[in-house]
Each structure stands twice: as C-alpha cells, then as structure tokens.
Amino acid sequence: MRRLGWDADAVSWAQVHRAVAAGDLTYGMTDPNRSNSGFSALISIASGLSGAQAALTDADVRRAGPKLKEFFAGQRLTSGSSGWLASAYARRSTVDALINYESVLLSLNRDNGAGLTVIRPRDGVVTADYPLSALTGATPEARDAVRTLTEHFRSTAVQREITALTLRRPVVAAARPADPLAPEQRRELPFPGTRSVADGLLSSYEHRLRRPSRTVYVLDTSGSMKGRRLAQLKSALNGLTGDFREREQVTLLPFGSTVKQVRTHTVDPADPKAGPAAIRADAAALSAEGDTAIYSSLAAAYDHLGPDTESAFTSIVLMTDGENTAGRSAAEFGAFYRALPEARRVTPVFPVVFGDSDRSELEAIAALTGGRLFDGTKEEGPGSLDGAFEEIRGYQ
16 A cells, blocks of 8 residues: 555545556456456446446446456456455465455455455445345245345344454444444445346456466376266366357366377467367367376476466366376475476466365365365266366356
8 A cells, every 4th residue: 555655545446447557556356257246346347447427338338448458457366256366365465456345355354364455446336235035936935934034134133243253244224334344335336237238348358358368277088087087078178168268278288197298279369269169179089098197297287388477367277087196296296386486386276076086185286286176076067077167267
C-alpha cells in the first residue's frame, strides 16, 4: 500500500487498473467460468472499468475491452476455487494481491497471519448471495424443512455466530458484523442485464482477455495401462479437446520406462479446430508398454516448459496408475525441483490418483510443487478420470 501510495478506504477499480497496467501490481483470481468468486470479480472489474450505471450491456463490455485486457495481463495465479487460491497464496505468495471474497481474505489474516490490507473499491463491489431455496419438485414436507432451516440460519444468535466464525456479513440488522468487517456498505455494482451479456463476457475472458495457458500432460502409458485403463485415458483426453481455449498450448508427454515423445499443439484463433484435432490424433496413437518413470518424466516436463512462466499460466498434469519403478527417485526429483530458479518453481503439478497409484507419493508431489491432488478412481462422473481432468481446467 505504501509503495503504491494508496489509501485503503479510497481505492477505485480505475486505480487498481492503472497499477496493474504499469506493471506495479500482480494478483491472483479464480476462474470465473468455474468459481463464483471469479465470476463476481469479473463482473466487478467490468462494471467498474466501463463506468456502467445500470445493468452491464454488450456496449459497456466493448468499451471497457482495452482496459480489461490490460487488467488481466496482471493475473499471475488462477484457481478453480476461492479456498485453494487462498491456500496457494498462504503457502507461497508469488503475487502482490488476491481478488477474492472479503471473508476469505480476512480469514487469511486471522488464521495465517497473511498481513493483507483488505480493499473494498469505493466505486463498488459485487456481493455473493446464495439464497437457500427448495427445488420445484420438493414435497410440502421438504419445503417446510427448508423454511425451518432458513429461519434458523436467519436468527440473530446464529447470524452472530456465523459472522464471528466465518467473517461473513450478517444478513439481519440485529446482528452486527464481526470486528474485522468494515461497518459501512459499498455501492453494489450492476450485473449483466441478460444471460447473453454474461456469456459474452465469460467467453471474452477465456479466449482473449486472460493470459493463455501452457500445460504439459505427463501421461503414464506403461505396461500396466494396457486395456481398459488406456481406453479411459484416451476417452478423457478426447473429452478435454472441446474445452481448450484459444491461444492455449497443450503438450502431451507420454512415458513408460522413459519419455516416449513430446508433442505440442496450440489452439490457433484463426483455426481453432486444428489443434484439438491433432491432440485427438495423438491420444488415439498412445500405446502401453514399459516401466513407470514418474520423476524423470516430471523433470522432462519442467525442462520442456523452460524459463518463460510470465507470458502464460503454466502447469503440469500428472496421470499415473502406479508407483515409480524407473529413472529418478523422489529424492532426486526433489533436488532437481529445488534447484530450479524461483520463476520456474511457480509451475504447479496437479497429480491425478488413478488405478493403483500411490496416493501418498502423489500428495508429496503436489505439496512440493504447490499443486493439488485430484481423484480419478471412480468409473464416471465426479471423481472419474474425465471428471478430474475437467476439474483441473479451473487451475490452468
């Protein structure tokens, strides 16, 4: 704050934009397509920089386009959830700021001693509001139960307990906000007027405004993957190809006893179907043979990404169905990783538990590199390999 010469009570979104555009401020924010805190942040920033006085329109978004592009050039940390974003910052703060829920930031200060100055831009914020509602098909008994639960949550005593424990703002006037919460309210910024405006803003963020992604998929194609497991991997990769963003760079690095090949494809905005088609072709050609060289292959992935971690969000996805049986040991990889320059150590590894893989081994890799472990052990849906790959998209 001192370096930027800001008064925390008087900062506007325009001031934040100017600091980011000048290269004086970097920040982390969740993916607005997968996290409501990121969506709320995107709406706040677009409303604040466009000067919209009513519901956001396509014209507002177009007018703010150049400033939004400059603003999101400063995003250096992304995530699929507000909780993981906070945890990543607490573990290894590689950015100057976080755009996140007020309660998450205050909890970071209380629980982790983060020392963050919480800014509520004077030109407005977006409040995340989650009404508790019964589904249309709910029975009368279920509706009564929801009503009873809602009344319980809205009681003064419970609201006081919630604000004290979670540092969220109470929703009834009789309960005062917990001490760290500023008592005054900020102007509520307008949401998009139509679904199409929101979808257009999200699409612009994905394909044009944010930094592109560079991801290496380190894929176990050892002998134990033969048959159904390899078929599941190919299916999961095919499913991903419909979700890649324009400008995104995707590298497939299959391995067995050693790295088998390194194939990189970029989703070209001029021909966005060509890159995914090439990825599907590479996935179809995967074959299973050899031992399992996890750590040597991870080192090869870091070498492939190289020193440039500024121009894109870089990450490594590790999928293996077994334990390391060839190449470098865990200790040797740890030494390799710690010897990397700091700028290259910002790249996290997101391991996926699959088949007979050693969960503790993969947890150690995630902890070392600042990543997160994902579960791909179920046959379908959340917790499947397809589901894990899709969930990881929020962190790329």
